[in-house]
Amino acid sequence: MITLASDFGTPYPAAMKGVLLQRTDARLVDVAHDFPQQDVRTAAFWLREVLPYFPPATHLVVVDPGVGTERNAIVLRAGDHTLVGPDNGVLLPAARRLAGSTDRLESGAIDEDALEPVEPTTPTGSMADSSGNADRSSQRRSNTFHGRDVFAPAAAAVHEADTGALDSLEWLEPTPIAADLEFPDPVLEDERAAGEVLVVDDFGNAITNVPGSYLDGRERVAANGDPVPVGETFAAVPVGERLATVGSHGYVELDVNRGRGDDAFGLEPGDRVVLEPVSDGPD
Amino acid sequence: MITLASDFGTPYPAAMKGVLLQRTDARLVDVAHDFPQQDVRTAAFWLREVLPYFPPATHLVVVDPGVGTERNAIVLRAGDHTLVGPDNGVLLPAARRLAGSTDRLESGAIDEDALEPVEPTTPTGSMADSSGNADRSSQRRSNTFHGRDVFAPAAAAVHEADTGALDSLEWLEPTPIAADLEFPDPVLEDERAAGEVLVVDDFGNAITNVPGSYLDGRERVAANGDPVPVGETFAAVPVGERLATVGSHGYVELDVNRGRGDDAFGLEPGDRVVLEPVSDGPD
Amino acid sequence: MITLASDFGTPYPAAMKGVLLQRTDARLVDVAHDFPQQDVRTAAFWLREVLPYFPPATHLVVVDPGVGTERNAIVLRAGDHTLVGPDNGVLLPAARRLAGSTDRLESGAIDEDALEPVEPTTPTGSMADSSGNADRSSQRRSNTFHGRDVFAPAAAAVHEADTGALDSLEWLEPTPIAADLEFPDPVLEDERAAGEVLVVDDFGNAITNVPGSYLDGRERVAANGDPVPVGETFAAVPVGERLATVGSHGYVELDVNRGRGDDAFGLEPGDRVVLEPVSDGPD
Structure with a gap:
């Protein structure tokens, strides 16, 4: 099984799937392709929350603002799972969760030139294409779409190797992880x-x-000074009302029943949130 | 085969898929995950129109504004199909279509505690996770994401049981349906x-x-007093022009050729529409 | 393997998948269902860029502003691939790329009445449906959703026939292509x-x-008179800055590192772009 996650929208993920299916019969499962563009942090959060619900799999992740730069393309072995993506931190929170700790991660850097190159179908005679659109570039590997040209081939190769031992993959060089990413406590x-x-x-x-x-x-809590009820479910408060609850990931969420908590509380990612007890007097 | 439908956007459906794939090798097919949020009625309409085109399958449906409340999680047997979701009416129009009538539906309420609990991967030693992020909540089942924690396990169990007889499922209690939903004639x-x-x-x-x-x-019809041509195809009228036609579900639609009928007619779901003959004189 | 591409959004593609899965066990892979609505040209571009990365497959494509009109529904054999869709040009750039040239394409027009008709599940007795919603229209095939009623059955039949020879398909009439589509050089x-x-x-x-x-x-180039750096990667320029680069399809792209090139350059599809050398003096 290979899962796919990216910030690509469409139709770029389909090109990755084509490359994968040229090389493997693995089941493909989309995690998301609409992560906020180039937002490594948000993607890392969701992968940490979602991937542990999967059976052992190869996870192909491409949120990669540094595509084409010196950052490595890496493979991480984490417990029974393998993650493939850029070395920019996006894989780390999920990998740490899957492995138990950073110490238990095995990592390698992909030698792009050692992978079988990606070639689109180009039948004999295509240079005579009357559209004149053939041979647009002589480069074998794009600098802007490593999802198709590097990460998908690597994920297919990992899956087909069917091994937990990264050192058996000759196109992988044992390399420590350069970019970590941790969420603050x-x-x-x-x-x-x-x-x-x-x-x-x-x-x-x-x-x-x-x-x-x-x-x-607690029955009530002050969120940035503003008292709101604590509810076990969204429906604990009337439609349109705010509440604090425990989300499916186990964290405190600030929500609105059938509405948007971010708007009602004026919050966006990275904003500071102080929770305090609230006296039981009138508010 | 298990189909999935929800109002979850991403990436929550991927967590459901992970849980399903922990428990079954079934083919998974997405129906939609962008139903209008918490809009039981719209989801019910589309499920009724789409599910009858599928071969016999288990249909996992989560549009569930009452998640975590006393509403039951149910399983319906409808003809050769099985539907799993909340008892809020969302399953009923599709189930009735698949079974032929409400009388032919068999129903049961899911005993959540009798299902094998959903557990994310937590390797030995994970409590020592240096991120300090482990053990965020002691609850075994979320109050906000029954798609992952209740409905997906139930759908996997239904599929694996491979039976049309709900009474053979020991985690299911014969229970009448509480919430019906019908579209007006x-x-x-x-x-x-x-x-x-x-x-x-x-x-x-x-x-x-x-x-x-x-x-x-009819060649023309008045829609809320406004005469428009009747067309067999969108292209029966010029680009940008309004028409009434028969949609793929067999109902009268008010449309615009290559444009939006809702805007041109000033209509939204629930709005009253009166259709009348129009005289063949000038309009 | 059958790939699916359309401008349908949701949930219409699920109806196509249901019809396909009634008739075949083929793997289904989504290319995109959010192509700009009725924009044949944009869909044709992306299909040309993406489909050649797939192994031999049947490609079901429905971007079809002329649905229900006299335009043919066609099947094209292109190299080891087969394409199914409307005869409006949307298939041609991809098919030409897959086959090598227009001359190498084999084409046929679908005889809709020779295909096994699409029937939703209608159990015995459904006319007695208490909702009164049965029998809404007596037509066997919609005029507005040939994706479900014509193209999906044809794609399933092509896949199941498992032949490269279109002339063995008795529901297909050898017919030249009516509508070509070429991108300008x-x-x-x-x-x-x-x-x-x-x-x-x-x-x-x-x-x-x-x-x-x-x-x-080149290190710099003038795009419509405006000098911008040439970069091999997005990250060759600071975040928010413009550049010209070679995209993954081999063409010159006008981009912004972590931003939108279309906004920064004031460009949309169809706009003229003149690229010229720029002197190395100060700009």
Whole structure:
């Protein structure tokens, strides 16, 4: 099984799928192709939350603002899973979760020239294409689409090798990871949690880095000074009302029942969020 | 085969797929994940129109504004198909179409505690995760993402059981359906049809509940008093012009050739539409 | 393997998949379903760029503003690939690329009445559906959704026939292609290239028809009189800055590093682009 995740929109992911299917019969599963463009951090968050629900698989990830630069293309072995993508941190939170810790990750850098090159179908005689559109560039590998030309071939090769041992892959060079990425922990003291918004999901839920356990036993909480009810479900408050709840990832979310929490709370990713107890008096 | 439909956007459907693929090798087919959020009615319409084109399958549907409340999670057996989702009406129009009538539906409520719990990959030692992000919540099942934690496991179990007999599933309790959902019939008298807009599709076509046969033999029709040509195809009128036609679901649609009917007619879902004959004089 | 491409958004593609899966066990792969609506030209460009990366397959393409009119529904045999779609030019650039030239294409027109008709599930007794919604139209084939009712059955039949010889398909009539579509070549003289924007991708990159080789050996170039650096990668210029580069399709693109080239250059598809050398003096 190979999962695919990118910020490509369409139709670029289809070119990756074509390359994969030239080289493997693996099942292909899309994780997402609409991650915010070139937003390594948001993609890293979602991959960490989603990939652990998959059975052992090869995960192809391309959110790659540095495509074509000196950053390595890497393969990480994490528990029973293998991740393929750019060495810009996007793979690390998921890989660490899958492996248990950074220490348990095995990594290698892809030698692009040792992979079988990607070639589109070019039948004999195509240079005579009456459109005059053949032979547009002599380069064998693009500088702007390594998803198609580097990462997809590597993911197919990893899958086909069917091994947990990266050192058996001759096109991979043992190389330490250059770019890590960690999400900040909140500061928890006494009854106060000072954290931040990690991401906003498609429903507008503002997902913080404060552990859901902060809400245990509380009926109300002040979010940046503003008191809101704590609910176990969205429907704990009337439609259109705000609440704090524990999201499916285990963090405190600031939400609106059938509405957008980010708008109602005025929050976006990276914004500071302070949660405090609220007295039971009138607000 | 398991089909998936939701209002989740991305990447939440991928978590459902991961859970499914932990438990089954079934083919997975996406119906849609961009249904209008928490719009049970629109999702119910599209499922009724699309699912009957599938071969016998398990259909996993999650449009669930009441997630975490007392509403049941249900399984419906409808003809050769099985539907899994919340008991809020979203499954009913499709199930009734697949079974032939409500009387022929078999239903059960999912006992969430009897399903094998969903567990993300957590390797030995993960509590020592240097990110400090482990153990964010002690709850085993989220209150906000039953798609992942309840419906996907149930859909996988239904598929793997490979039986049309719901009473053989020990995690299912025979339970009548609580929430029905029906689309209104239009009032047809003499030459007049008084109906409503059921949904607007991605092209802007305003799909009404008036049977397409209303247009038989008519060259023009008045829609809310406004005369428009009847066309068998969009291209029956010039680009940018309005028309009434019979859509692929068999209903009268109010459309614009290569444009948006909803804008041109000023219609949205739920709006009343009266169709009447129009005299052949000048308009 | 059957690939699917359309401008349908959702959930119409799912109806096509249901019809396909009634008739074949083929692997289904989505190319894109969000091509700009009724924009034959843009879809034709992307299909030409993406399909050659696939192994031999049946490609189902529905961007069809003339649905229901006299335009033929056609099948093209192009090298080891087969394309199914409307005869409006959308298939031609991809087919020519796959076959090598127009001369090598074999074509046939689909006899819609010779295909096994598409029937949704309608259990015995469904006319008694208490919703009153049955029997909405007596037509067997819609005039507005040939993707479901004509092209999907034809694609399934092509795949199942498993033959490169179109003349063995009795529901296909040898028929020349009516509608061709070619992308213009740029005018290259001396050091000047006069071309146009073919498409803008989801990142805002303005993709021209000027071959990437035009940039060979140049450090700067004037785009419609405006000097910009030539970069091998997006990251060759600071974030937010403009550049000219060679895209993954081999053409000159006008881009912004982590931004939208179309906005920065004021370009949209069809706009004229003149590239000229720029003196190395101060700009």
